Amino acid sequence: MPKDVAIQVENVWKRYGLPLRPYLRRQFDQLAGRGENGFAAYGPWALQDISFQVEQGESLGIVGKNGAGKSTLLKLLAGVSPVTHGRVEINGRLFPMIELAAGMHRDLTGRENIKLLGAIMGFTAAQMDAKMPEIESFAELGEWLDKPVYQYSSGMQARLGFSVAVNVDADILLIDEVLSVGDVNFQKKCLTRMDELSNSGVTVIFVTHNPYNIERICDRAIYLREGRVTAAGSPSDILTAYFQGAIDKSKVFASAEVPAAELREGTGSFRVADITMRDASSGRVITSFHTGDSVLFSLKLKVHEPTSNYRFSLRILDPAGTILSFVDIPSAERPSLALHQDATLQCLIENVNLLPGEYWIDIVAREVAGPVIDSISFALSFLVTGDSEVMQRTENRGIVYLPAVWQIAAADSSSEIQP
Amino acid sequence: MSHWSNTTASANRALKWRSYWNLFLSLVSRDIRARYRRTILGPLWAIIPAILTTAIFSFLHRVVEIDTEGAPHLVFVFAATVPWTYFQTSVIRIPFGILANGTLLRKMAVPRFIFPLVVLATTFFDFVMSSIVLFVALLLYQMPITPAWLWLPLLVAMVSLLAWGVGIGIAAFTVYRRDMLHGLQYFMQVWLFLTPVIYSSKELASNLQIVYRLNPTVGIIDGFRRVLIFGQPPDPESLLISLLVTLVILLVAFPLFQVLSQYFADVL
Numbered sequence: 001m002p003k004d005v006a007i008q009v010e011n012v013w014k015r016y017g018l019p020l021r022p023y024l025r026r027q028f029d030q031l032a033g034r035g036e037n038g039f040a041a042y043g044p045w046a047l048q049d050i051s052f053q054v055e056q057g058e059s060l061g062i063v064g065k066n067g068a069g070k071s072t073l074l075k076l077l078a079g080v081s082p083v084t085h086g087r088v089e090i091n092g093r094l095f096p097m098i099e100l101a102a103g104m105h106r107d108l109t110g111r112e113n114i115k116l117l118g119a120i121m122g123f124t125a126a127q128m129d130a131k132m133p134e135i136e137s138f139a140e141l142g143e144w145l146d147k148p149v150y151q152y153s154s155g156m157q158a159r160l161g162f163s164v165a166v167n168v169d170a171d172i173l174l175i176d177e178v179l180s181v182g183d184v185n186f187q188k189k190c191l192t193r194m195d196e197l198s199n200s201g202v203t204v205i206f207v208t209h210n211p212y213n214i215e216r217i218c219d220r221a222i223y224l225r226e227g228r229v230t231a232a233g234s235p236s237d238i239l240t241a242y243f244q245g246a247i248d249k250s251k252v253f254a255s256a257e258v259p260a261a262e263l264r265e266g267t268g269s270f271r272v273a274d275i276t277m278r279d280a281s282s283g284r285v286i287t288s289f290h291t292g293d294s295v296l297f298s299l300k301l302k303v304h305e306p307t308s309n310y311r312f313s314l315r316i317l318d319p320a321g322t323i324l325s326f327v328d329i330p331s332a333e334r335p336s337l338a339l340h341q342d343a344t345l346q347c348l349i350e351n352v353n354l355l356p357g358e359y360w361i362d363i364v365a366r367e368v369a370g371p372v373i374d375s376i377s378f379a380l381s382f383l384v385t386g387d388s389e390v391m392q393r394t395e396n397r398g399i400v401y402l403p404a405v406w407q408i409a410a411a412d413s414s415s416e417i418q419p
Numbered sequence: 420m421s422h423w424s425n426t427t428a429s430a431n432r433a434l435k436w437r438s439y440w441n442l443f444l445s446l447v448s449r450d451i452r453a454r455y456r457r458t459i460l461g462p463l464w465a466i467i468p469a470i471l472t473t474a475i476f477s478f479l480h481r482v483v484e485i486d487t488e489g490a491p492h493l494v495f496v497f498a499a500t501v502p503w504t505y506f507q508t509s510v511i512r513i514p515f516g517i518l519a520n521g522t523l524l525r526k527m528a529v530p531r532f533i534f535p536l537v538v539l540a541t542t543f544f545d546f547v548m549s550s551i552v553l554f555v556a557l558l559l560y561q562m563p564i565t566p567a568w569l570w571l572p573l574l575v576a577m578v579s580l581l582a583w584g585v586g587i588g589i590a591a592f593t594v595y596r597r598d599m600l601h602g603l604q605y606f607m608q609v610w611l612f613l614t615p616v617i618y619s620s621k622e623l624a625s626n627l628q629i630v631y632r633l634n635p636t637v638g639i640i641d642g643f644r645r646v647l648i649f650g651q652p653p654d655p656e657s658l659l660i661s662l663l664v665t666l667v668i669l670l671v672a673f674p675l676f677q678v679l680s681q682y683f684a685d686v687l
Contacts, residue, residue: 016685018595079528080684102522105449107456112449119445120527122438148456 005091006172006203007054007077012086013039014047014072014227019084039085046072047227049086056092056171059204061214061235063242064224070207073224074098074174077205092171092203095121100161110145110152110160117164131167138189139163159186166193172203191216214238215397236397240356240385261302266374269307270339272363274300275380280348288383291390291401294350299363301343308338310373314347315362316354317378323362324354324399334368353401355394356386442529446520446537451544465548468508472500476617486619490648494553494560498647499616499640501553502574505546506582506636507607512538513586514593514600521687531680532673535587539579557647565650574642574653581635581665588672591679595686610634615641620657632657635664 015022022042040048047069054060064070075081076088078096103120104113114135118128136145139159149157175194194217198204206217214221214235221238223231231241261271276285280294289295297314311334314327327349329337337345361380365373386394390401455461476496479485487495516538517524517531524531593599599606613634615622620641631637638661642653 018679018682075525075684078526080525082681096526099522099526102526103446103520105453107453108449112452116445116449119442120523120529122435122442124437124441 003091004056005053006056006058007052007060007091007205008087008089009050009052009077010087010089012047012050012076012088013045013084014069014076014081015043015045015084016072016081045084045227047076050229051086052222052229052232054203054205056203057201058220059198059206059218061218061221061238062205062207062224063209063214063221063238065209068224069227070209070224071098071176072227074176074205074207077174090172093169094172094174095165095168095170096174096176097162097165098174098176100165101157104149104157104161106150107148109148110139110141113149113160114145114164117161121164121168123168135163135167138167138193140186155186162186162190166190166197170202172205173197174205174207176207177209261374264374264376266365266372267367269305269310269367269373270301270303270365271374272299272365272376272379273302275361275363277380277382280350286382288385289352290385290387291355292351292353292387294348295352297347297349297361299345299347301339301345303339303342306338306340307367308335309368309370310334310339310365311368312345312365313363315364317360317362318399319358319360321360324359331368352384353403354384355390355397355399355401356384357399358383439530439533443533443537443540446533447540447544450537450541454541462548465545466552468545469497469501469504469549470552472504473497476500479617485617486622488619488621488649491560494556494562495619495644495648496617497553497556498644499614501546501549502578502643503611503614503616503636503640504549505542506578506640507611508545509539509542509579509582510586510589511603511607512542513583514590514603517590517594517683518687524687525684531683532587532676535583535590535676538586539583542582543579553647562648563650565646567646567650567652570642570646570652574639574646577642577658577661577665578636578639580669581639581661584665584668584672587676588668591672591676594679594683610636613637615644620644620654632660633664635661635668637661 026039026042050069050073052060062070062073072081074096076083077090078094078098079088079090080096103116105116108116111132114132115125115128118131119125123131139145139162141156141160144152144156149160152160194204198217204217206214208214218235220233221235222229223238223241231238233241261268261273264271276298277287277289278284278296278298279286279289280296283296286295299312312329315323316325316327317323327347359382360378361382362375362377363379364375366375367373394401455464458464460467473493473496477493480492480496485492513535516534520534523529524534589599589603613631614636620637638653638657638659642658642661645651645653
C-alpha cells in the first residue's frame with residue numbers, strides 16, 4: 001500500500017455471522033457437483049465486491065438509504081467485524097465515532113466516564129488528565145460532570161461522548177450520523193470541530209443517509225445501494241446519482257400511501273381528487289424539472305358544498321419534512337376562486353429555484369379562520385435536476401439557488417453608499 | 420504496516436499492549452466502583468455471598484449429619500465456599516460480561532479476551548475480600564497457619580484458570596445461542612453438589628472416586644480445605660487430575676473463544 005493511502009478496500013464481501021454453515025453448504029454443493037457458482041451464491045450479503053481507496057487527509061462521504069450497508073462498512077473499517085472475502089488495510093490510528101456512549105457506565109460520574117472513555121480509546125490516565133480541561137470546556141456540562149450519568153438527559157450524554165471523541169488525536173475518523181446530537185448550538189460547535197479536524201489533515205469517513213451533509217465535509221463520496229457501490233465521485237455527482245436512485249421510489253398522487261378521501265381529516269366541503277405537476281409552457285404532466293423552471297400544479301377538486309371562504313396552501317418539503325416554502329392563495333384573490341362545482345384549481349409557480357434533489361408537497365385546505373377542509377401529507381413528490389449552468393455556479397451545494405451578481409464597486413460609487 | 424521499519428513496528432506493538440493493559444485496568448476499576456454505587460451495604464456485598472452460603476450450609480449441618488473429619492463445621496464449610504463462590508460467580512458472570520459490553524465490542528477492535536479477564540479480576544476482588552473474612556474466622560477458631568499454606572497460590576491460580584476456561588467456553592456459545600444463559604444457574608448448582616463443598620471428599624465410595632475426581636473442582640476445592648483446615652498438602656493425585664482437566668478445558672475453550680469471538684460484533 002502506498003504511503004499516502006490511509007484506507008484501502010479491495011473486493012470486500014461481507015456476510016454476517018459465523019461462516020460455518022455457508023461453508024458446509026458450499027462444500028456439500030461442490031461434492032454434489034453443483035459448486036460452479038463460486039462463493040457469491042452463498043449469501044445473504046451485506047456488502048458485495050466493494051473497492052475504494054482513501055488518501056491521507058481526504059474526506060470520503062458514504063451515502064445510502066437505511067440497510068444499504070453503510071454501518072456494515074464502518075464496522076469492517078473499524079476492525080470489529082471480519083470481512084468474509086477481500087481485504088481492508090488501514091494505515092494510521094483509526095477512531096470510530098460510532099456508539100459514542102459505548103463503555104460508559106451510568107452509575108459513574110461524568111468525569112469518571114471521561115477517563116474511562118479515554119482508556120477505551122487507548123490513552124493513559126496521565127494523557128487524559130492533560131486533555132481534561134479541553135474536554136470539560138467543550139462538553140459545557142459544568143457541575144454536572146460530578147454527577148452520575150444516569151441523571152443526564154440523552155443530549156447531555158451525547159455531549160459527553162462527543163466531547164471526548166473530538167479531542168482524540170486520530171489519523172482516521174469514522175463518523176456515523178453523530179452530528180445529530182445535542183441542541184443547535186452544540187451541533188454547530190461539532191460541525192466546526194469536524195471542519196477543523198478535516199482541514200488539519202485528518203482522514204474522515206463520514207456516513208450519512210442525509211446526502212446534504214456530505215457536501216459540507218467531504219471531498220469525495222460513494223453511494224451504496226443494496227450492499228454495492230452504485231456510484232463514486234464528487235459529492236455533487238453522488239447527490240445526482242442518489243436522487244436518480246430515488247426516482248423509482250417517487251410516489252404520485254392516489255398511490256397506496258395517500259389515504260382515501262373519506263379517511264382523511266377535514267370537513268370535506270370539497271376534496272382533492274387528483275394532483276399533478278405540469279410543465280408550465282407545454283402543460284405536459286412531469287415528475288421532474290430543472291432548477292429555475294416554471295411549473296404548474298393542477299388540483300382536481302370534488303366540491304360538495306359551494307364555498308368561497310377557503311384558504312389553500314401547498315407546502316414544499318425536503319425529504320426530512322422540513323418546510324422550505326409555503327405557497328398560499330392571497331386573500332385578495334379568494335373571491336375570484338369561489339368554488340361552485342367540481343373544478344380544477346391551478347397554481348403556477350415561476351422560476352422554482354430549488355437545487356437538485358427530492359422534494360415533497362403537502363396540501364392543506366381550510367376555511368378562513370375555521371376548520372380544516374382537506375389535507376394530505378406528502379401528497380406528491382418531485383425531483384429537481386440541475387442544468388449545467390446552475391450546477392457550475394453552485395457545485396450543487398445547498399438547497400436553494402439564489403442567482404447573484406458579483407462586481408467590484410468603482411471607487412466613486414463607494415461614496416454614494418455613504419450617507 | 421509494510422513501510423514501517425521493524426523497530427517502530429515492535430514499539431507500536433508494545434504501545435498497543437500497554438493500551439490494552441490500561442483499558443483492562445480501567446474496565447476493572449469501572450466495574451468494581453460502579454457495582455456498589457447505588458447500594459446501601461456497598462462493598463460488603465463482596466463478602467455477603469460467601470457468608471450467606473456458609474450460613475445456609477451450617478444450618479444444614481444441624482439437620483443432616485455431615486462428617487467433617489473432626490473439624491469445626493463452620494470453618495470446614497467456609498474454607499470451601501470461599502473458593503467455590505469465586506469459581507461459580509466468575510463462570511456465571513463471564514458470559515454476562517460479554518453481553519453487557521456489546522456496544523463496546525461493536526465499536527472498538529480491542530481483543531475480545533480482555534472482557535472475560537475483566538470479569539475474572541472483579542470477582543477476584545470479591546474473593547480477596549471474603550478470604551479476609553475467612554482468615555479472621557480461621558483465627559477465631561484458632562486454626563494454625565502451617566507450611567501447607569504455601570500451596571495456596573497454586574490453588575488460587577488453578578481455580579482462576581479453570582473459572583476462566585469454563586467461563587469463556589460458555590461465553591463463546593452464549594453470544595450465539597442464549598440457552599446456556601438460562602440454564603447456567605442450574606448447571607452450576609449441579610456442579611456444586613458434585614464438588615466437596617458441603618461434604619467431605621472422603622464421603623464418596625472409593626469405586627466412584629475415579630469418575631468423581633475427573634471433575635476438576637474436586638481436587639482444587641478439596642485442596643483448599645486440606646491446606647486451610649487440616650494443614651496438609653492437597654491430595655497430589657486429585658490435584659494432578661484437576662490440573663490436567665483444567666489444561667484440556669483451556670486448550671479447547673481458548674481457541675474456540677478466539678475463533679468465535681471474531682464474529683461477536685456481528686451478532687451482539
